[in-house]
Amino acid sequence: MNFVPAILSTFIFFGSLILIFSEKLHRSITAIAGAALMVALGGIFGFYTEEAALEAIDFNTLGLLLGMMILVAMLEPTGFFQYLAVLAARSSKGSPMRLFILLGVITTFLSMFLDNVTTVVLIAPVTILICEIMGISALPFLVSEALLSNTGGVATLVGDPPNVLIGSAAGLSFNDFLIHSLPIVLASWAGALFLLRYLFRKELSKRPRGVKAVMRLNPAETLNEPLVARRILVVLGGAVLFFFVHHALHISPSLIALSAAAVALVWVQPDIHELLRRIEWSVLIFFGALFVMVGGLEHAGVMEAIVGLLERASGVPPVLFGVGLIWIVAALSAVVDNVPITIALIPVIRGLGESGMNVAPLWWALAFGAGFGGSGTIIGSTANIIVTTLSEKTRTPITSKIWNRRGLPVMLITCAIASILYTIVYDWF
Amino acid sequence: MNVKSCMKRNVVSVHAGTSIREAAALLVKMHVGTLPIVDDDEKPVGVIGMRDLLTLELPDFVTFLADVDFVHDFGAVEETHPPARTLNKAVKTLMKPAIIVKEDCGLLRAYALMLQHNLHDMPVVDKDGKLVGIASRVDIGAAILSSWPRAEK
Numbered sequence: 001m002n003f004v005p006a007i008l009s010t011f012i013f014f015g016s017l018i019l020i021f022s023e024k025l026h027r028s029i030t031a032i033a034g035a036a037l038m039v040a041l042g043g044i045f046g047f048y049t050e051e052a053a054l055e056a057i058d059f060n061t062l063g064l065l066l067g068m069m070i071l072v073a074m075l076e077p078t079g080f081f082q083y084l085a086v087l088a089a090r091s092s093k094g095s096p097m098r099l100f101i102l103l104g105v106i107t108t109f110l111s112m113f114l115d116n117v118t119t120v121v122l123i124a125p126v127t128i129l130i131c132e133i134m135g136i137s138a139l140p141f142l143v144s145e146a147l148l149s150n151t152g153g154v155a156t157l158v159g160d161p162p163n164v165l166i167g168s169a170a171g172l173s174f175n176d177f178l179i180h181s182l183p184i185v186l187a188s189w190a191g192a193l194f195l196l197r198y199l200f201r202k203e204l205s206k207r208p209r210g211v212k213a214v215m216r217l218n219p220a221e222t223l224n225e226p227l228v229a230r231r232i233l234v235v236l237g238g239a240v241l242f243f244f245v246h247h248a249l250h251i252s253p254s255l256i257a258l259s260a261a262a263v264a265l266v267w268v269q270p271d272i273h274e275l276l277r278r279i280e281w282s283v284l285i286f287f288g289a290l291f292v293m294v295g296g297l298e299h300a301g302v303m304e305a306i307v308g309l310l311e312r313a314s315g316v317p318p319v320l321f322g323v324g325l326i327w328i329v330a331a332l333s334a335v336v337d338n339v340p341i342t343i344a345l346i347p348v349i350r351g352l353g354e355s356g357m358n359v360a361p362l363w364w365a366l367a368f369g370a371g372f373g374g375s376g377t378i379i380g381s382t383a384n385i386i387v388t389t390l391s392e393k394t395r396t397p398i399t400s401k402i403w404n405r406r407g408l409p410v411m412l413i414t415c416a417i418a419s420i421l422y423t424i425v426y427d428w429f
Numbered sequence: 430m431n432v433k434s435c436m437k438r439n440v441v442s443v444h445a446g447t448s449i450r451e452a453a454a455l456l457v458k459m460h461v462g463t464l465p466i467v468d469d470d471e472k473p474v475g476v477i478g479m480r481d482l483l484t485l486e487l488p489d490f491v492t493f494l495a496d497v498d499f500v501h502d503f504g505a506v507e508e509t510h511p512p513a514r515t516l517n518k519a520v521k522t523l524m525k526p527a528i529i530v531k532e533d534c535g536l537l538r539a540y541a542l543m544l545q546h547n548l549h550d551m552p553v554v555d556k557d558g559k560l561v562g563i564a565s566r567v568d569i570g571a572a573i574l575s576s577w578p579r580a581e582k
Contacts (some may be wrong), residue, residue, distance in 0.1 A: 052553070079496055086499070122496025125493035135505025221499035393489040 031289035053154030056295025067257025094211030154371030329369025334376030
């Protein structure tokens with residue numbers, strides 16, 4: 001291995017991680033600058049080319065994310081999310097505990113098929129509204145929605161960006177996730193829900209004052225465009241059906257998501273400029289640039305070196321190796337965005353696989369660690385940041401002290417449950 | 430025409446240390462929407478508006494909702510008022526930076542600034558920077574419209 005490219009590329013990657021962690025520079029700006037620097041230095045020192053940089057971009061991931069983003073951006077103005085939340089509020093009949101569970105279940109279910117961030121962005125404002133009307137603090141609800149969507153998203157191929165990345169890199173299908181990930185996530189999720197119910201027991205036992213006003217909310221009135229909502233839900237349902245069989249039909253999840261977006265666009269014909277403004281382009285750019293950056297690391301031989309180091313540790317029992325991976329990735333994901341961690345670890349795991357190790361269980365360890373780790377701190381996941389920012393517009397803002405006492409325990413319990421189940425079913429992976 | 434010709438000269442202002450409660454009472458008494466906040470030299474250091482105070486009654490989360498038309502009764506929010514410790518805080522904790530114009534500022538420039546910053550009232554200062562008046566959107570707008578030629582019958 002040539003040392004100069006390895007040192008340069010490592011320096012760029014970790015420099016970018018530190019910038020993202022310290023929030024000195026927006027993560028997308030950091031990623032673009034890092035990617036440009038990586039390609040430029042790669043050209044000068046001869047370890048990376050423009051062609052290689054383009055090849056490093058996983059267009060399957062970008063396509064899947066874009067397709068799902070378009071569908072959600074179309075669903076958003078129909079008021080469907082408000083409809084679900086108001087339905088939950090009325091079914092809770094004014095019991096905060098019942099509302100807590102219902103909103104938790106709805107958020108989790110939505111985040112299994114939609115991006116966590118989108119789910120939280122759409123459900124959190126109406127949650128605040130309902131809590132304000134009832135006269136209770138929205139804080140327990142907001143914290144739990146972020147934590148439960150982080151947890152629930154791990155269950156499916158499309159629920160969470162790290163899963164999209166892992167699924168695409170390891171060739172795992174939608175059903176692989178349902179078989180291997182869903183049961184473990186369900187157990188961890190139940191643990192998280194019970195823990196949150198316990199941690200917030202004092203807030204949730206308060207008697208709300210505005211029950212009558214909540215019961216007066218009419219779900220039918222919340223839907224602005226019922227026909228559009230129905231059409232998009234039909235398309236989303238069709239996409240999920242195709243996800244079940246994509247492996248057998250040999251079509252990629254990104255093709256399904258983009259085709260579904262195309263069908264919905266033709267069927268509904270929204271104002272395309274307005275729609276495209278609601279797409280999170282900064283996220284897609286962040287992913288694309290990270291692929292280019294990590295591609296540079298790979299071409300500089302850094303990943304090989306790490307794989308070489310890890311091979312020496314092959315004396316460690318494989319189960320312990322997997323459980324260790326869950327906790328290391330979780331700890332990293334709690335302090336830095338889990339996407340760069342996942343993108344960087346994918347080539348390492350692939351390299352271990354090429355050297356003869358059974359890496360199938362390691363992909364799942366990576367998914368659990370990256371997904372559950374984000375719950376640990378406010379900056380651990382974008383969903384956490386969003387509910388915290390929104391809570392500043394309420395009477396009870398979320399602070400990092402509060403998060404340490406509610407979010408961190410959830411991260412620990414979900415990782416612990418996942419580790420125990422992982423060990424039990426290890427041979428089955 | 431300039432702002433001086435259309436502004437209101439009897440402008441009510443407060444100091445940064447005034448309590449939120451007093452500022453609110455003044456808004457009610459004078460029936461105005463904006464209070465310039467001035468230092469000891471009568472120079473504006475910020476403004477506090479109706480909206481900044483109403484946020485204490487109905488927090489800003491409403492702006493994040495796709496639609497509020499379906500809410501007919503705000504339930505507990507209707508009976509919730511800001512606690513005394515919030516009302517006793519100084520207005521400087523809520524004040525926004527002042528976008529001001531000088532007396533000789535042209536009407537269109539003043540209107541353009543209002544549009545850009547989404548303001549309803551704009552404090553006016555003299556050449557020394559001292560507060561001498563306040564111009565509302567209606568003051569400026571009416572002055573602009575009055576220059577239109579009369580319709581020919």
